[in-house]
Amino acid sequence: MSTLRLEHISYRYGAKTALDNVSFVLEQGRFCALLGLNGAGKSTLFSLLTRLLVTREGTIHVAGHDLAREPRAALGKIGVVFQQQTLELDLSVMQNLRYFAALQGLSGRNAQRSIDAALDRLGMRDRSGEKARALNGGHRRRMEIARALIHDPQVLLLDEATVGLDTAARQAITAHVHDLADNGLLVFWATHLVDEIRATDDVVVLHEGRVLAHDDAATLAGDGSLLDAFIRMTGPAPEGVTA
Numbered sequence: 001m002s003t004l005r006l007e008h009i010s011y012r013y014g015a016k017t018a019l020d021n022v023s024f025v026l027e028q029g030r031f032c033a034l035l036g037l038n039g040a041g042k043s044t045l046f047s048l049l050t051r052l053l054v055t056r057e058g059t060i061h062v063a064g065h066d067l068a069r070e071p072r073a074a075l076g077k078i079g080v081v082f083q084q085q086t087l088e089l090d091l092s093v094m095q096n097l098r099y100f101a102a103l104q105g106l107s108g109r110n111a112q113r114s115i116d117a118a119l120d121r122l123g124m125r126d127r128s129g130e131k132a133r134a135l136n137g138g139h140r141r142r143m144e145i146a147r148a149l150i151h152d153p154q155v156l157l158l159d160e161a162t163v164g165l166d167t168a169a170r171q172a173i174t175a176h177v178h179d180l181a182d183n184g185l186l187v188f189w190a191t192h193l194v195d196e197i198r199a200t201d202d203v204v205v206l207h208e209g210r211v212l213a214h215d216d217a218a219t220l221a222g223d224g225s226l227l228d229a230f231i232r233m234t235g236p237a238p239e240g241v242t243a
């Protein structure tokens with residue numbers, strides 16, 4: 001069964017069309033990159049998936065639930081890591097996670113089990129007593145990913161999750177998230193950085209609100225690199241886009 005199905009999604013900010021008839025289907029256990037330059041429509045798409053924005057044009061199904069008709073059921077299947085950091089810096093890792101678990105309606109032993117499992121998946125259990133403020137950028141991000149997994153979602157959305165991290169932290173986060181996909185999660189990863197994508201990953205290329213391509217990275221790259229293929233589709237690479 002498809003985990004995420006978008007059919008004919010369009011969205012406008014006044015006269016500006018941000019998404020134009022976007023359709024694709026993603027399956028569980030996959031790492032899918034939403035690859036697009038600044039302004040491609042990635043954040044708008046994530047806002048629609050999390051119902052921060054609503055559109056009447058098109059439908060979104062999450063694990064079989066129609067997001068417009070069954071929002072609670074559909075959103076319950078999604079974990080989100082936003083571009084901007086959203087931690088309580090003066091709380092410990094564990095306090096942050098317990099607070100979020102409570103917001104999700106989890107408490108007591110169930111909550112603790114879910115929190116411990118999420119921390120283990122991100123290799124963060126031994127840091128759980130530390131204040132979020134004491135963690136470096138990469139560990140804060142890992143903690144946000146652990147938090148997004150507490151309610152056991154089927155889809156993990158990450159919007160430019162490595163922005164501001166150094167190379168080592170970027171590689172560590174990218175590897176962790178690929179592991180999560182290998183273990184059965186659908187990871188949907190918005191990025192403009194081609195080097196975060198592996199040959200076997202799915203790639204949806206979004207440009208000026210339209211899907212230009214959807215295939216695995218190796219097929220899109222063909223005989224060349226994914227960056228070359230991306231540039232051919234979207235025009236010259238701006239600063240910061242690397243192979």
Ligand SMILES: Nc1ncnc2c1ncn2[C@@H]1O[C@H](COP(=O)(O)OP(=O)(O)OP(=O)(O)O)[C@@H](O)[C@H]1O
Pocket residue numbers: 013016017018036037038039040041042043044045
């Ligand atoms: N509130 C808004 N009002 C008007 N236009 C907007 C608004 N938000 C986004 N846009 C426009 O919609 C288009 C898509 O923007 P969006 O932020 O979704 O792209 P993005 O791929 O996430 O880019 P970035 O990485 O820069 O956030 C852009 O042309 C942007 O200028």
